[in-house]
Amino acid sequence: MVAADLDWGIGKTQALPWPKLKSDLQHFKRVTSAASEGKRAAVLMGRKTWESAEVAGRPLPRRLNVVITRRTDLTVPEGVRVAGSLETALELAAATADVESTFVVGGAEIYREAFAHPALRYVYLTRVELHCGCDAHIPNLDELGFVVDPWDGDQQLDENGVRFRIERLRRTP
């Protein structure tokens, strides 16, 4: 799950750089919270995203939150898990009985690894039609060989004077 501006920027000074986009937040919540009865999804994030303005050390409810860090002394609230690498975080999610899907939710460092990971199925991309002068970027996903994979969540929106579209991408074989 990622939102990027026209320069593939995703964040600035440890926060999202564009005005609040309610429909995008709803889309994020809807996709990462969808689960069968008694099940939930895991959301994997880097330590800086965990501490960023949007998350601020508060776990996303009804999802297994996994924070990826090289630190051994990170304290997190009860129920949140800590992993030493993306691979360990994926293993932890796979080994948790009630987890049925796993989403990587940032930031730039973790996405970079995730985009190259063989287990990646889709990228849910929100493309914000702005140039925000970000200090955190993802690679150009077109150049990485991702293509649009139409799904029923495709949306073209305009909110708070910001145009953006929500798409799902997949890797070309």
Ligand SMILES: NC(=O)c1ccc[n+]([C@@H]2O[C@H](COP(=O)([O-])OP(=O)(O)OC[C@H]3O[C@@H](n4cnc5c(N)ncnc54)[C@H](OP(=O)(O)O)[C@@H]3O)[C@@H](O)[C@H]2O)c1
């Ligand atoms: N637009 C979006 O969709 C979106 C989504 C999420 C975040 N963001 C933005 O992205 C920015 C944060 O991204 P970021 O790249 O600076 O940070 P990040 O990826 O969230 O976190 C980086 C941290 O993760 C840990 N880490 C990274 N690779 C690791 C590895 N291989 N093994 C173990 N730990 C590893 C390290 O933590 P330690 O330093 O603790 O070891 C590292 O400092 C913020 O501006 C945020 O707002 C945007």
